[in-house]
Amino acid sequence: xKRILTYGTFDLLHWGHIRLLKRAKELGDYLVVGLSTDEFNxxxxxxxxxxxxxxxxxxxxxxxxxxxxVIPEQTWEQKRLDVTVNEIDMVVMGSDWEGSPRFEYLRxxxxxxxxxxxxxxxxxxxxxxxxxxxxEYVREDEEQASQSQSRPASESPSPPPPGTARLRSLGTDxxxxxxxxxxxx
Numbered sequence: 815x816k817r818i819l820t821y822g823t824f825d826l827l828h829w830g831h832i833r834l835l836k837r838a839k840e841l842g843d844y845l846v847v848g849l850s851t852d853e854f855n856x857x858x859x860x861x862x863x864x865x866x867x868x869x870x871x872x873x874x875x876x877x878x879x880x881x882x883x884v885i886p887e888q889t890w891e892q893k894r895l896d897v898t899v900n901e902i903d904m905v906v907m908g909s910d911w912e913g914s915p916r917f918e919y920l921r922x923x924x925x926x927x928x929x930x931x932x933x934x935x936x937x938x939x940x941x942x943x944x945x946x947x948x949x950e951y952v953r954e955d956e957e958q959a960s961q962s963q964s965r966p967a968s969e970s971p972s973p974p975p976p977g978t979a980r981l982r983s984l985g986t987d988x989x990x991x992x993x994x995x996x997x998x999x
Contacts, residue, residue: 818842818846818903819905820905820906821905822848824874824875826865845880845882846896847875848892848893849885851868851886853888854887885900904926905917906926910931912928
């Protein structure tokens, strides 16, 4: 039985994640996924916190037919031990990791393969698109509210839309218009 191992955060699970898992599984018989814990993600410089907590991401991965086992990824250094304990034949990662010493050193313990990323989809793009849509929603709602303020005093203005304070707390000015990201139809 050929055992495959891959790692990731798998937050905001999307088509690119599913394709990676499917292609990884096709390279062997048993797929182990090292899922980054919340604490590990928070320790990575520049990494945004996961939207879904570890247990939710784990449950989602366990429900995917290509995944046989989910283990916690808690440190960069644990990978060699994961390979040994889980009797891994090959580590598979996305091509964005190709050449990284974080995985290349495993070649003395197992095969290492890098699979091409799915074009046009990534968690970062999804986050950006959702933020853009939220900003546009708030901006349009505030425009409507300012137009309603020109009504007679007997009519009360509508309250700001839900999420306005949250967007401002993120340092996002709902008045700022961002360029619309291209649609992927």
